[in-house]
Amino acid sequence: MSAATPESATTGPNGQGSFYLYLRSSHISSILFLSLRISSCIFGMHKIIHGPLFFAELTEVTHIYLNTNKIINFGGVLILVCAISVCFPLDSKAHQEDVRRRFRPIEKLKEEFRELNLQLETDFEIMFKLINKFNSSTSTLEEKITALHDLEYYVHQVDNAKDLLSIGGLQLLINGLNSTEPLVKEYASFVLGAALSSNPKIQVAAIEGGALQKLLVILATDQPLAVKKKALFALSSMLRQFPYAQQQFLKLGGLQVLRHLCTEKGTEMLHIRIVTLLYDLVVEKLSLKDSPDDDDQFRERAQQYSQVILLPAIVEQGWCGIIPNLLRMPEHDAREKVLKTVHVLLASCRDSYKADHSLSHTLSLLRQEYEVLAADEQKEGEDDGYFKEVLSSINSLAQQLK
Numbered sequence: 399m400s401a402a403t404p405e406s407a408t409t410g411p412n413g414q415g416s417f418y419l420y421l422r423s424s425h426i427s428s429i430l431f432l433s434l435r436i437s438s439c440i441f442g443m444h445k446i447i448h449g450p451l452f453f454a455e456l457t458e459v460t461h462i463y464l465n466t467n468k469i470i471n472f473g474g475v476l477i478l479v480c481a482i483s484v485c486f487p488l489d490s491k492a493h494q495e496d497v498r499r500r501f502r503p504i505e506k507l508k509e510e511f512r513e514l515n516l517q518l519e520t521d522f523e524i525m526f527k528l529i530n531k532f533n534s535s536t537s538t539l540e541e542k543i544t545a546l547h548d549l550e551y552y553v554h555q556v557d558n559a560k561d562l563l564s565i566g567g568l569q570l571l572i573n574g575l576n577s578t579e580p581l582v583k584e585y586a587s588f589v590l591g592a593a594l595s596s597n598p599k600i601q602v603a604a605i606e607g608g609a610l611q612k613l614l615v616i617l618a619t620d621q622p623l624a625v626k627k628k629a630l631f632a633l634s635s636m637l638r639q640f641p642y643a644q645q646q647f648l649k650l651g652g653l654q655v656l657r658h659l660c661t662e663k664g665t666e667m668l669h670i671r672i673v674t675l676l677y678d679l680v681v682e683k684l685s686l687k688d689s690p691d692d693d694d695q696f697r698e699r700a701q702q703y704s705q706v707i708l709l710p711a712i713v714e715q716g717w718c719g720i721i722p723n724l725l726r727m728p729e730h731d732a733r734e735k736v737l738k739t740v741h742v743l744l745a746s747c748r749d750s751y752k753a754d755h756s757l758s759h760t761l762s763l764l765r766q767e768y769e770v771l772a773a774d775e776q777k778e779g780e781d782d783g784y785f786k787e788v789l790s791s792i793n794s795l796a797q798q799l800k
Contacts, residue, residue: 521552521555521558521561522558522561522565524548524552525549525552525553525558525561525562525565525567526565528545528546528548528549528552529545529549529562529565529566529567529570531544531545532545532546532549532570532574533570539579539581539582542582543581543582543585546574546582546585546586546588546589547585549562549567549589550585550588550589550592553589553592553593554592554595556596556597559592559593559594559597559599559600560597560599560600562593562600563599563600563603568590568593568600568603568604568607569607571586571589571590571593572586572590572604572607572608572609572612574586575587575590575609575612575613575615575616575629576612580621580622580624580625583616583621583625583628583629584622584624584625584628585628587613587616587625587628587629587631587632588628588631588632590604590609590632590635591628591631591632591634591635592635594632594635594636595635596638596639598639598640601635601636601640601643602640602642604636605636605640605642605643605646609632609636610633610636610643610646610647610650611650613629613632613633613636614633614647614650614651614652614655616629617629617630617633617655617656617659618655618658623664623665623667623668626659626665626668627667627668627671630659630668630671630672630675631671633647633652633675634671634675634678637675637679638675638678638679638682639682641699641702641703641705641706642702642705644679644706644708645705645706648706648707648708648711653711653712653715653717654715656672656675656676657715657716657717657720659672660672660673660720660724661720666727669724669727669732670724670727670729670731670732670735670736673721673724673735673736673739674735674739676712676717676721676739677735677738677739677742679708680708680709680712680739680742680743681742683703683706683708683709684742686699686700686703709743709746710746712743712746712747713746713747713750717743717747718743718746718747718750718751719750719754721736721739721740721743722736722740722751722754722756722757722760723756724736725737725740725757725760725761725764726760730784730785730788733764733788734788734791737788737791737792737795738791740795741791741794741795744795744798748799751799752799757799758796758799761792761795761796761799762796764792765789765792765793765796768785768788768789768792769789771785771789772785772786772788772789
């Protein structure tokens with residue numbers, strides 16, 4: 399953790415400072431609001447977490463480790479918004495006595511906070527205000543974007559995303575995809591993608607609200623690259639682990655849209671993201687073969703995925719030729735992801751791969767490059783290093799194409 403002391407921090411005698419901390423304890427799933435005297439701090443950078451409230455005071459702390467990215471000044475009182483980790487011997491009586499001595503009654507602390515005129519809100523209340531700010535006709539563009547930026551943090555939590563749906567915020571985000579302002583499209587896509595991630599209820603609501611069509615329109619039309627990047631993020635979040643969305647994606651020509659992006663100049667930063675998405679979708683479907691067929695839930699998912707005709711569509715639309723061409727990218731990480739995708743498509747694309755003389759030439763050049771890198775790696779004592787793994791993948795693919 400890198401050490402950095404906030405420039406706005408004020409210290410007292412002997413380097414001690416008086417701070418109010420607004421923080422989350424991962425063990426009790428609540429927010430602690432502590433008043434501390436600190437003689438040694440190590441600060442790191444993490445996002446702010448808001449949640450249910452619990453009040454306590456801790457004093458005379460010698461060392462405390464904080465993760466913070468926000469410092470607020472209330473009338474000269476420094477407020478650190480952060481996460482905290484403190485270790486105690488939890489099984490000791492000394493710890494229990496120490497807690498009783500250090501922590502004050504919640505009523506007393508609430509009274510003190512009221513005197514400071516601090517208004518502490520729940521996530522729901524904060525999101526409600528942010529949605530209203532975004533939806534208000536009197537809000538400036540900057541205010542709308544700030545509201546979306548702040549909202550994105552909250553909707554990562556599954557329950558918060560569901561609350562967003564309950565107050566109508568999800569549909570407002572979907573409607574924002576039609577905005578004439580590129581920044582609104584970008585940030586609406588960003589928040590939508592965060593809410594969709596690993597959240598089936600939101601995925602269903604989003605596709606019913608028309609999000610899939612709107613995202614594909616953004617990706618298929620002339621838009622700033624930053625907008626397309628966030629739209630692709632939202633699309634990926636919608637498709638993963640959601641076979642019905644994948645089925646509709648194919649029906650709406652989604653693969654053609656992504657294929658155009660992968661061959662369009664100026665969109666290179668999206669290429670690996672697209673390949674990674676295709677890899678994930680293919681592996682997701684293939685992994686069903688490893689599930690027990692006597693499980694009712696498995697049979698239901700197998701039925702859903704049977705409607706997703708993904709591999710034939712990939713072959714039909716020329717991806718067997720597009721993906722190997724991306725091996726020419728200079729980044730090692732990009733090459734590794736492309737190799738994985740080429741491997742997973744081997745059964746479907748074998749004939750195309752064998753007929754592609756440029757692929758065999760590219761693999762030969764890559765083998766020479768990674769043999770040198772793997773040898774250097776081994777000289778440094780890494781017998782099973784990263785470059786050796788990439789080289790093994792190259793050799794395996796070349797062998798299977800003979």
